[in-house]
Amino acid sequence: MATRSDPRELDNLGQRLAATRTLTLDLAAPLSDADATIQPFPDASPAKWHLAHTTWFFETFVLRDLGIAPFDERFAYLFNSYYEGEGERIARDRRGMIGRPSLDEIRDWRTHVDERLDRALASLSDGARALVELGIQHEQQHQELFLTDILATFAANPLEPAYGPREEAGLRPPAYAGVRDDRWDSHPGGIAMIGAPDEGFAFDCERPRHRALVHPHALVPRPVSNSEWAEFIADGGYTVATLWLSEGWDWVRRERVTRPLYWREDGTEFTLAGRVTRERDAPVAHVSFYEADAYARWAGARLPREEEWEVAAQGANASEGQQLDVATGVVPAPKNGLFGGVWEWTNSAFLAHPGFKPAEGTVGEYNGKFMCGQFVLKGASCATPRGHSRASYRNFFPPAARWQFTGVRLARD
Structure with missing residues (x-):
C-alpha cells in the first residue's frame, strides 16, 4: 500500500x-x-x-x-x-x-x-x-x-539586445577580491568518501557513495580571472600547438577560436545585460574543456580531478557565492569559494561511480546513457538556482561546449 x-x-x-x-x-x-x-x-x-x-x-x-x-x-x-x-x-x-x-x-x-x-x-x-x-x-x-x-x-543577433538592465540581469560572474592571490591550498591525500550520501535528494549519477584514492595535491582557492586569461592570449596561447590536446588543437583551427566565446578584442564581452566592459578580476567564463586544459598547461598546472574538487568542497556551504535567487538577478556579495560564478571543468570523464545503477523506468535515461565523451564540471554558476548544487553534484558537457558559464580552477600535484 x-x-x-x-x-x-x-x-x-x-x-x-x-x-x-x-x-x-x-x-x-x-x-x-x-x-x-x-x-x-x-x-x-x-x-x-x-x-x-x-x-x-x-x-x-x-x-x-x-x-x-x-x-x-x-x-x-x-x-x-x-x-x-x-x-x-x-x-x-x-x-x-x-x-x-x-x-x-x-x-x-x-x-x-x-x-x-x-x-x-x-x-x-x-x-x-x-x-x-x-x-x-x-x-x-x-x-x-x-x-x-x-x-x-x-x-547571435547583430543588434546584441540585452535580456535586462545590468543591475537587474546581474547574471554574470562577479569580480572577486584578492583575485591575484597566488597561494595554493594543499591536501595530503588519502582515502576519501566520494558521492552523495543515501539521505536527501541526489541524481542517480551521484551515487553510490564510495571510497576513492586521492593523491597529494593543491588547488588555487579561486578561479582563473579574465586578466589572467588575457595574458594567456597575449602570450600566443591559442597559437601554440604543444599546449593543446590533439582534438583541442583540431577544434581551435577548425573553428578559428582565438578567445572565450563572448569576448571581443576591444576589451568587452557580451552578457545578459548586453555588451559591457570586461571586469579584470571576474572569473573567465564561456571556455571549453579544451581551452581550460590548454590554459592549465600554459600556467604550469593542470585541471583538478573530480575527487579532488569534491573533497575540497565537502563541508563548504554550497549556497554561497553568486547564484540565481530570483529572476531580477539580486546578486549577493561574491565569495572567493568553490560555489557560484562559474562551473569549473575537471579533467575527469563523466563515468559511472562504482556500483552505479540508473533509476528504474524511463527516468533512468536521465544521466547514465550520457556517460561517454563528456567531462565533469563541479560547483555552480551565476545562473544556477541557489540550493540546487552540492559537493557531489556532477554537471557534464562535451569538451567543445562553452556556451554555459564554464570556467577554470587550477590544480597541481
Missing part, C-alpha cells in the same frame, strides 16, 4: 514546486514570442521549449500515472527531449521550428498542469513524490539552460 508523508513535508514540497514553476515564468517574462522561439544552434534550445519541456516532464511522469489525460496529446512529440521510452520526438536541431503553440498557449498549459499537481500532492505515493522532487530539480537545471540559451540567442 502506498505510504504518505508528514503533512509538513508535503507543504515544503508544494512550496518548492510552486516557487520553482513561478521562477521559470518570471525568467520568461521579458521575452517576446519571437525571442522565445529562436534556436541559435542545435545544442541550445528555444526559451519556449524549456517552459514546455519541463511541463511535459510533470505531465508525463507524475500526472499520467494518476490517470489524468494530457492537455494536448500532440505536445509529447514536440517537447520530449531524449527519452526513448516515451516514443518518437522532433529532432533536437528542429526545435526552433516550433512556431506553434505560442508562448501564451504554453503558459496556459503550465497553469493547467500546475493546478492538477497542486490538487494531487496530498494524495501522492512516496514514489510519485520522488518524481515531483526529480521534476523540481530537473526544472532548476532547465532554468540555468534557459538563461545560457537566451544569452546565446541574443548574442
Whole structure:
C-alpha cells in the first residue's frame, strides 16, 4: 500500500514546486514570442521549449500515472527531449521550428498542469513524490539552460539586445577580491568518501557513495580571472600547438577560436545585460574543456580531478557565492569559494561511480546513457538556482561546449 508523508513535508514540497514553476515564468517574462522561439544552434534550445519541456516532464511522469489525460496529446512529440521510452520526438536541431503553440498557449498549459499537481500532492505515493522532487530539480537545471540559451540567442543577433538592465540581469560572474592571490591550498591525500550520501535528494549519477584514492595535491582557492586569461592570449596561447590536446588543437583551427566565446578584442564581452566592459578580476567564463586544459598547461598546472574538487568542497556551504535567487538577478556579495560564478571543468570523464545503477523506468535515461565523451564540471554558476548544487553534484558537457558559464580552477600535484 502506498505510504504518505508528514503533512509538513508535503507543504515544503508544494512550496518548492510552486516557487520553482513561478521562477521559470518570471525568467520568461521579458521575452517576446519571437525571442522565445529562436534556436541559435542545435545544442541550445528555444526559451519556449524549456517552459514546455519541463511541463511535459510533470505531465508525463507524475500526472499520467494518476490517470489524468494530457492537455494536448500532440505536445509529447514536440517537447520530449531524449527519452526513448516515451516514443518518437522532433529532432533536437528542429526545435526552433516550433512556431506553434505560442508562448501564451504554453503558459496556459503550465497553469493547467500546475493546478492538477497542486490538487494531487496530498494524495501522492512516496514514489510519485520522488518524481515531483526529480521534476523540481530537473526544472532548476532547465532554468540555468534557459538563461545560457537566451544569452546565446541574443548574442547571435547583430543588434546584441540585452535580456535586462545590468543591475537587474546581474547574471554574470562577479569580480572577486584578492583575485591575484597566488597561494595554493594543499591536501595530503588519502582515502576519501566520494558521492552523495543515501539521505536527501541526489541524481542517480551521484551515487553510490564510495571510497576513492586521492593523491597529494593543491588547488588555487579561486578561479582563473579574465586578466589572467588575457595574458594567456597575449602570450600566443591559442597559437601554440604543444599546449593543446590533439582534438583541442583540431577544434581551435577548425573553428578559428582565438578567445572565450563572448569576448571581443576591444576589451568587452557580451552578457545578459548586453555588451559591457570586461571586469579584470571576474572569473573567465564561456571556455571549453579544451581551452581550460590548454590554459592549465600554459600556467604550469593542470585541471583538478573530480575527487579532488569534491573533497575540497565537502563541508563548504554550497549556497554561497553568486547564484540565481530570483529572476531580477539580486546578486549577493561574491565569495572567493568553490560555489557560484562559474562551473569549473575537471579533467575527469563523466563515468559511472562504482556500483552505479540508473533509476528504474524511463527516468533512468536521465544521466547514465550520457556517460561517454563528456567531462565533469563541479560547483555552480551565476545562473544556477541557489540550493540546487552540492559537493557531489556532477554537471557534464562535451569538451567543445562553452556556451554555459564554464570556467577554470587550477590544480597541481
